[in-house]
Amino acid sequence: MSDPTPGARAADRIDSPPTDGDDPERPRVVCCLRPGEDRRLLVEWLDEHGYEPVIAEPADLEGLDFECCLADPGTLRAVADGLRRIREREATLVPCLLVAEGDPGAVLARLPEDLATVVTDVLSTPLRSAVLERRLNTVTRARSLSREVAESRERYRRLIEQAPAAAFLVADATITYANAAAGRLLGTDPEDLAGREFVSIIDPDCRDPVRRLIADPDAAGEAEFVDARIRRNDRPVPVEIATTAVDGDTVQVIVHDVSRRQAREDQLRLYRRAMDDATIGITISNPSLPDNPLIYVNDEFERLTGRSREEMLGRNPRILQTEDTDPETVARLREAIAAGEPVSVEILNRRADGSEWYNALDVTPIHGPDGEVEYFLGFQRDVTDRREREQRLAVLDRVLRHDLRNRLNVVIGHASGIEAGEGEIAHHVDRIKKASENLLSLSNAARRFRSALRGDVDLEPVRLDEVIATAAEEIRDEYPHAGIETTLASVSVLANDSVAVAVEELLTNAVVHCDRDPRVRVSLEREAGGGGSAAVLRVADNGPGISEADRGPLVGTAETPTEHASGIGLWLVRWTVEDVGGTVSYREAEPRGAVVELRFPALDDAGTGSGADD
Missing domain, CATH: 3.40.50.2300 (Response regulator)
Structure with missing residues (x-):
């Protein structure tokens, strides 16, 4: 060619x-x-x-x-x-x-x-x-x-132009390109950003780390961001900034507006803090994991159960149940959870120290977008005091109705005898008078019972020997024929005014129920034990003893509608002692009589709890 x-x-x-x-x-x-x-x-x-x-x-x-x-x-x-x-x-x-x-x-x-x-x-x-x-x-x-x-x-x-994140090209620290999202982020036309120094859009107190990142775009490492703030309409906006070297001196800068995410995180932190600091126990369990374990417990739950987060997380809360927990309550709870339904029960639980408490438990399912149960939210409240008050009120109601009915029957019967002219009037009047005195005594006991139901009375150090000496002196004045002998060591306990009522009730009961000349021996001594010392009060009499039907409060049995003590005095003693952490026991004396023993945690001479557990 x-x-x-x-x-x-x-x-x-x-x-x-x-x-x-x-x-x-x-x-x-x-x-x-x-x-x-x-x-x-x-x-x-x-x-x-x-x-x-x-x-x-x-x-x-x-x-x-x-x-x-x-x-x-x-x-x-x-x-x-x-x-x-x-x-x-x-x-x-x-x-x-x-x-x-x-x-x-x-x-x-x-x-x-x-x-x-x-x-x-x-x-x-x-x-x-x-x-x-x-x-x-x-x-x-x-x-x-x-x-x-x-x-x-x-x-x-x-892609960059349509990207939701603000993107910039920066050469020699100067913006050469900004996409539409960058303009929206800064509230300006993106073309107006060209030629500006990039750090000019950053709050002054955040500029140094951003300037270093742009100068060395690989310094932050892969997928790492620098936190900063920009100004939009004179309002600070939190952002995250990442850079990538493009070619030569050109750096691609991606800026993410994290204000919404930060607001959500702040809201979540607020929710978490509110849950952590709530005055009721809060738990979250995950039924998608084996055995539906706990994945969150708050501070109050730790306090209620006496168990740490580390001990409870990853375990099913059934470990709090006891052998005495009502099986019907457990079955109702399990059926509701299995069906993904809300449920509210009061269930007996045991703390880490072995003490029992009644848990007012509310369980609510949390559903995911597909309608399936993703979590169970639980709320726990200690209602032991309320349940105990309800039980005590139930005892008061049954015993009062029983005793009132018996005494009123006596009054009505003898009043009918007077009306019919049967027997001597003086005999009927004497029996009516005695029944009336019993009713007055019952009213006084009910007043004392009401004071024993108060759960808001603080405990304070009390010289138990002085309380006993005062009660014994009052009983001697009221019943001069009774012989009351006291042997009292100097011992202090944490208690309230109800203890004096309980001591007076015990001494009065020993005197008035004796079928011969009352002789009551009262002793108080300090006994040492492995868990600390105890104040031991013993009241022994020479009466016929307490019948098996009436000694229930002293031997720890429950009062029932068909089987109850004939008076509320011994219940008053039991609950008063239990409220201050003590115990009550009963035994028969030889050759006759009754011995009631009260044991209280004793304070040391400085007025503080004794023993390793105090």
Whole structure:
């Protein structure tokens, strides 16, 4: 092939075949060469070697899609302007091979600078098939790769532009690009951000770490953010900033608005603090885990159970139940949980120290988006005092009704006898008088019982020996015929005024129920034990003893509707002693009589609890 001759007319142009049936795998080569035999031969060669030749005028370049342009020295200048516009529009490599005679380097050297920058390579004539094929393969491949890069760049640009996070390109600490989200974040037009120093949008007290991050984008490490604040409408907005080196001095900066997340985290922290500090026990269990274990307990739950978080987390709360826990209550609780239904029960639990308490337990299922139960929320309250008061009130109700009915029956019976004229009036009056005195005594006992039900009275150190001595003196004055002997050690206990009532009740009971001259021996001593010392009060009498039906309060049995003591005095003694941490016991004396023993935790001489557990 020889270099085509100049001076060709446009009418001599050879049109390319129709493009509708073109093979998309054939690279398109635009021939902007002057017409002649050499151009014809070149077009034939391109067609035979897998290329799609297109003959075009330089003015037609911008309307064509092609992989390479062939020009000669006579058409190069006309071609150059079109190639520049295509490159600027596509931002891709648009190869141009110059077909010219002579050494390629010398040809390029003779070209003006503005034309030399357009030429990709020089094809020296006469053309050799192998060289031509190699050059065309190289430039068309380069063109294809350049287009792929441009497409990737465009996809990336669109992604960045449409990304919800604010994105910036920063070069030499200056913003060169900001996407739409960046404009929304800062409340301005993103184009107005170009040319500003990036740290100018950051609060002054946060700028130093951001400036260091931009200067060394890899310093924070992968997927690590710097916390900062920006100003939007003169309002601080918390953000997280991450950087990635792009190329050269350009750094991509991603800024996330974390105000909503921070607000949610603050709200969650508030909820957590409220739950931790709540005055009721709060637990959360996860039924999707084996045995529905606890995954959260608050401080009050720890206090109620005497067990630490570490001990309870990962375990089912049934471990708090005792062998005396009502099985019907347990069954009701389990059935509700198995059915994913809310349930409220009062259940007997045991603390870590072995003490028992009644737990008012409310369990509520928490459902997920699919309607399945994801968690169970539990609320616990200690209602032991309320239940005990209810039990005591029930005892008071039953005993009072029983005793009132018995005494009123006596009054009614003797009043009827007087009305009918039966027997001596004096006998009836005496019996009515005694029944009335019993009713008055019962009223006084009920008043004392009410004071024993108060659960809000604080305990304080009390000299138990002085309380006993005062009560004994009062009983001697009221019952001068009774012999009351006291042997009292000096011992202090934590108690309240009800203890004096209980002591007085015991002494009075020993005197008035004696069927002979009353002789009562009262002793108080301090006994040492493994858990500390105890104040032991013993009241022994010479009476007939306490019947089995009436001694229930002293031996720890429960009062029932069909089986109860005949009075409330001994119940008063039992509950008063239990309220201050003491115990009551009973035994028969030899050869006759009763011995009631009260044991209280004793204080040391300084007025504080004694023993390792105090």
